[in-house]
Amino acid sequence: MDFETFQMMWELSAPGGPAEKCFLRLNQEEYHCEERPKPDILEMMPDEAWPGRAVDGIAFTTLTIDTPVYLDYLMSRFVKGGGSVVRASVQHIDALVDGTYSISDDTESPELASPHAVVVCAGLGARTLGGVEDENVYPIRGQTVLLRAPWVRFGRTLSSEDGTWTYIMPRKSGDLIVGGTIEPNDWYPAPRPETTRDILERGLTLCPDIAPPDIRAVRDATIDDLVPTIIEEGCGLRPGRKGGIRLEVESGRKVPVMYNYG
Known part of the structure; x- marks a missing residue:
């Protein structure tokens, strides 16, 4: 499913195509603090030093999705095809x-x-929707921070020993998602300020480039330097399922x- 989805989205993201604005093709680096299966022949080890306590890593070309723009694109196709809502x-x-x-x-x-x-x-409604009522469905709370950082045009992630994922995910528009959290069975629907600060601290450590270039040109950036670039703090309940x-x-x-x- 992942592979077929990627193939379809890679075609949609082609330069000059009708959905090009929905995607950003980029170089991605992923680092892991735990041992991982060896990469296959299509993957390559990055040349640079691994961050933090990472013991494994891969680099590859992929894409990111600007989800609100992509949903608008899909809806326009649906309506043009005779669909109604x-x-x-x-x-x-x-x-x-x-x-x-x-x-x-x-x-x-x-x-x-x-x-x-x-x-x-x-989604999570499958727990309560009559005729479905699937008790295996549960929330996986995720919190992110959306920054305005059009100078970042690559992706980077780091998985830690405690299960935490830190990720830098730029969009075609110049917005940048910094995350994140994975919190099973947490129903709290709003961003927690302390989590926002933790995400920004982890993101800046993993990728100092998320700070404005004019600040990095004269000194090391701090969390406070990121605050003016914040567009919004995001929080969602992913529909996990046992x-x-x-x-x-x-x-x-x-x-x-x-x-x-x-």
């Missing part, structure tokens, strides 16, 4: 299969009353129901 509150997937749900003004939507198929991408992704088709209903979540 209806927002409704659905308590059970049977309401979708039977076309008995109501849209926001409490009237039925006859044009969507008989779907050819239902695709359930409910046993991994659920990707299957249920064919015993009136129409096929496809599950894709976790």
Whole structure:
């Protein structure tokens, strides 16, 4: 799945293509503080010294996604292809299969009353959505910081012994994501200030280049030098699932129901 997705996105990111603005092709460095399986023949070891306590590393060419821009692109393709969007509150997937749900003004939507198929991408909602109620789904809280740093045009990550991932992820627009956290079963929905500072400290240690060039030209940058470049602090609950992704088709209903979540 990863490989096929990468191939598709690499094609979409081609210079001059309709989706070029959604992606940034870049050089990526990944470092690990724990021993990793040896890289395959398509990977190469980086020439530079490894940061911190890293004992393993690889370098390769890849891409990043500017997710809000990419979602707008996908929606435009969907609408141009004849698609339409209806927002409704659905308590059970049977309401979708039977076309008995109501849209926001409490009237039925006859044009969507008989779907050819239902695709359930409910994320964390799969825990409570009637007809699914998957207790294996749980939140993995992630916090990031979005900076304005158009001078950064490469990616870098470091995995530590305690399971922490530090990553530098530039976007085509010049915005830069610095992260992050992996916190299973943490439902807190807002950024924690102490976590933001920890992320910036780790990010600056891993990649001093995230600080403004004019500051780095005269002295070592500090966390305070990053504050003016902050666009926003991000926080989200990733839909983890014990046993991994659920990707299957249920064919015993009136129409096929496809599950894709976790």
